[in-house]
Amino acid sequence: MSEKINDLLQIFIRYLQIERNYSELTIQEYQFDIMQFEKFMIEQSIQSIEDVEYLDVRLFLTTLYEQQLARSTISRKISSLRSFFHFLVREQHVTSNPFSFAHLPKAEKRLPSFFYEEEMEQLFATCEGNDPLSKRNRALLELLYATGIRVSECATIEITNIDFELSTILVKGKGRKERYVPFGSFAHDAIKRYIDEARSVLMKSSMKHSYLFVNYRGGALTPRGIRHILTKLIEKASLTGKIHPHMLRHTFATHLLNNGADLRSVQELLGHEHLSSTQIYTHVTKEHLKKTYLTHHPRA
Structure with a gap:
């Protein structure tokens, strides 16, 4: 990693630790994504972080798709780099954010897994x-x-x-x-x-x-x-x-909703900032209701 990018990355990591209070695992993901983009810059002979343009971003996106990565992984990488450049603009290390116009791939609609x-x-x-x-x-x-x-x-x-x-x-x-x-x-x-x-x-x-x-x-x-x-x-x-261990959190939310808890209360208990993050669990409970209906209704 070039000395310039390494210095900027270390400043960004301190920002994530102190101002954003992100977990160690999240910071490691940011670091990995930024280092991957720095490797791409070397391959494309991009000399400086200030020289990155929107066309470079599009080419980087293409290389990610060619690796057949999951859409959620690509979205995370673009989001990481968008945040990194946004920080660099704020701190006046670069003049613009080339990732601000990058379109994130549509997220796959996966229902959260849970334990019965x-x-x-x-x-x-x-x-x-x-x-x-x-x-x-x-x-x-x-x-x-x-x-x-x-x-x-x-x-x-x-x-x-x-x-x-x-x-x-x-x-x-x-x-x-x-x-x-x-x-x-x-x-x-x-x-x-x-x-x-x-x-x-x-x-x-x-x-x-x-x-x-x-x-x-x-x-x-x-x-x-x-x-x-x-x-x-x-x-x-x-x-x-x-x-995976995170399934315990999914299980908590699913069992509450299955037993009649309202969505707003579950949102507050989970600490979700937006209700949309909690709403995915309603799809799981709908499946549960459908299964119950098909099992017990005489005309199902």
């Missing part, structure tokens, strides 16, 4: 032990299913963020936005048991922090660590199909 209630029972059965790690895993799983919070949000929870009397938790979401999310009796009991009986065992005497979930060495669990634990639990439950 029977599958959730299988998951909970994988962490029924009395050892400290089983108690931690149970609390982790109960909390994620009870609240629908993101894995990245879960990693930032501190013990002081939990109000056991009101059964609510203060969640720090994207862009430093905070929200209170309620949790039920199953999560309440599992978290209390974990704190009282397991967390202090896992914590080492030299460890001093207030993060709720800790690893086997006593350090705070990272988002990557939480994903690893969830992936292992899913494998242990022998659940088939393409499964």
Whole structure:
């Protein structure tokens, strides 16, 4: 990477970390996309970031399509570079944003995957032990299913963020936005048991922090660590199909809507800025209603 672009990238990363408060995973994606475009610039003999024009952007788009990447991946890359150049314009490193006119490919309409209630029972059965790690895993799983919070949000929870009397938790979401999310009796009991009986065992005497979930060495669990634990639990439950930890969030929303929750409430619980982000779950629940109708109506 050229020294000039590397310097600009480092400034942009600091902006994403400090001003935008983006997660480590999101910042890595931005970095990867910008480095890929820098490689394209070298291949096309574009000497400087200031020399990039709209025609170069169109050619870059063509190369992405030729790689047969998913439309969602292409959209993310263009969005990353548009944000990067927008920042450079704002900071007066370049005079214009050549990505501002790039059309993003239409997103594929994929319905979010979720676990059925029977599958959730299988998951909970994988962490029924009395050892400290089983108690931690149970609390982790109960909390994620009870609240629908993101894995990245879960990693930032501190013990002081939990109000056991009101059964609510203060969640720090994207862009430093905070929200209170309620949790039920199953999560309440599992978290209390974990704190009282397991967390202090896992914590080492030299460890001093207030993060709720800790690893086997006593350090705070990272988002990557939480994903690893969830992936292992899913494998242990022998659940088939393409499964990922984020499905717990999808499951939370789908089960709420299936049981009569209104869309606005689910939007607030998920921390979605726009209702359109939540509306995708209504397609899943419509499928559920259709299946129920076809199964039980005498004239179906």
